[in-house]
Amino acid sequence: MVVHVAKPPYFQQKSSPMQGWHALARQLLCRCSCSFASPHALRQGPGLHRQQRGMGNFRGPFLPPSVRLLAHPDDSVWQPEDLSLTSHDSFAVDSSVDELPTPLGLQRRAHVLWKEGCPSTVLIIKKPKTLAASHILKQMGLWLHKQGLKVLVEKAVHHKEFPQFDIFEPGDEVDLCVSLGGDGTVLHLASLFEQDLPLPPVVSFAMGTLGFLTPFDVEDYQTRLLRVLQANEDRVFCTLRTRKRCEIRLNGNLRMVYHVLNECLIDRGASPSMVKMDCYIDGHFVTNILADGLIIATPSGSTAYSMSAGGPMVAPSVPGTLLTPIAPQSLSFRPLVVPEQSTIEIRLPSDSKAHARASFDGRHPMRLPRDSSIICTTSMCALPMVNLGKLDSDWYEGITQKLKWNVPIREERSQKELLETLKANDRDEHPV
CATH class of the missing domain: 2.60.200.30 (Probable inorganic polyphosphate/atp-NAD kinase; domain 2)
Known part of the structure; x- marks a missing residue:
């Protein structure tokens, strides 16, 4: 059987482009019994009911133009050319092929690559009722404004604390998000994007209690943000966190x-x-x-x-x-x-x-x-979280340093430390 599938223009691979198309088509074949999404249904995206989409439970990695998928840890990249599904090319896939490449929908590693003129708008969310977060937000907002970016804040804090910035309204176009707080602040930020549409990359600074989702120190926010703004020159990695x-x-x-x-x-x-x-x-x-x-x-x-x-x-x-x-x-x-x-x-x-x-x-x-x-x-759209390191290194550091994973209850002292302690006790008991 030969199945015709609409080719989204944002999945391409540098080394072997057809592997990407085979992966997408095979994933559709796995998730759908006999019906496939038309280009019109794909363009409508998350607004349609699952039955109307004709895709079963398929949720592809729909990303903003600023995020690129990593095909392999060797840094080869899936190149999404354009987020809008307005132009399609058709191709044929033989369903008798036994090989099943890694589905694109399972990719969770990416990096930031800004298109021309971006980023231009930054949304900053802070932990509520925290004076330190308010102070940093004001400093950061003014610094970003000097870099030529438009700064948005929530309506709840705009009039009382930050009248010099613009108000964020649901549906506003945002290129980059900054979180000042803990894990709860990141969850609140994600909840501001209720529709299943591509989410902007998020840089989260630790100003909360545990901060498992906040790998960056707020003291050097200028250095971190400047590197993200210049991601086209020096690659910045991010993890696509599933929703x-x-x-x-x-x-x-x-x-x-x-x-x-x-x-x-x-x-x-x-x-x-x-x-x-x-x-x-x-x-x-x-x-x-x-x-x-x-x-x-x-x-x-x-x-x-x-x-x-x-x-x-x-x-x-x-x-x-x-x-x-x-x-x-x-x-x-x-x-x-x-x-x-x-x-x-x-x-x-x-x-x-x-x-x-x-x-x-x-x-x-x-x-x-x-x-x-x-x-x-x-969800069709994951949350791109900018990493401090590459791939999942932030996560492993978090479970060891913050959650104390596999830390012995009683750490064994070295023989040298034990000997020094015994000698010190002996000197105390038998002074010269």
Whole structure:
């Protein structure tokens, strides 16, 4: 069978271009049984329902023009020429080919490459009620303004603290985002882009408590930002952090859609009873759940609530989704990692003892009545987080330095240190 697939113009590889097209086409073949997206459906993008797109659960790496995918750690690059899907070339792929290249939708490593005239607009988000963050934001904004950039801030802080800058409104075009705070500030920044559209790169400076998502020190913000602004001269790497698209359905009707960077949480709320849920993956019934709750987490969220509930730590470039139960009735119900492309549906049956509660990255708490469901898929657009180092080095440093992963409870002292201690004690007991 020969299948014709519309070729998006933003997937090209320097060394062998056809490998990129084969990867994209084979991914579509894997996710679709008999129907494919037309160029019109692709142009409409995330505004269409999944059935209307005709792509099953396929979520490709739709990126802003300033982000380039790394095809391999050797720095070869996928070149997205243009984000707009207005021009397409057709090509044919033989579905009998057995070789399956790495799907482009699974790429999570990239670098920043500005197009001409960019960046021109920067959005700065700060941790609320923090004088130090307000002071740095003002300094940083004035410095960026001197570099010729337009600075945007949230409306809530514009009039009282930063009237010299412009107000950010949802839908405004932003080339670069800066976060001043902790991990919660990064989550808040991601929540400002609720629509499934390409997100700008994010540079996060540590001014919070833990700062697992904030690798940069705010003291040298000028040096760090200047390097990002000059990324075309000296390559700056970033990780495409997966977001999950969560549909809330009541009696089968779509009520709300949220995009989460960390996790979707379903728990018992104020009810003393455990939550009864049915879990479906890719339309197939998997198991009944009886627990205090369930966490559906991204790799970024694997080091947050999911880890506290006993889930594994997963590197952000791994294309997977975590299912972590909270205090399950069955001791054999262990955390599970499923493919990123899978559709996860959690249903509350009509015979459930009580209602449940859902929240999304710790926000938008809502009551889930019986006969409601949450459907989690992978968002088409990931969040590009600028790295301090290359590939996942920031993440490994974070789990060792900040989470103290594999740090011995009692570190063994060297023989030399032990001998010096014994000699010092001996001198104290027997002074000359």
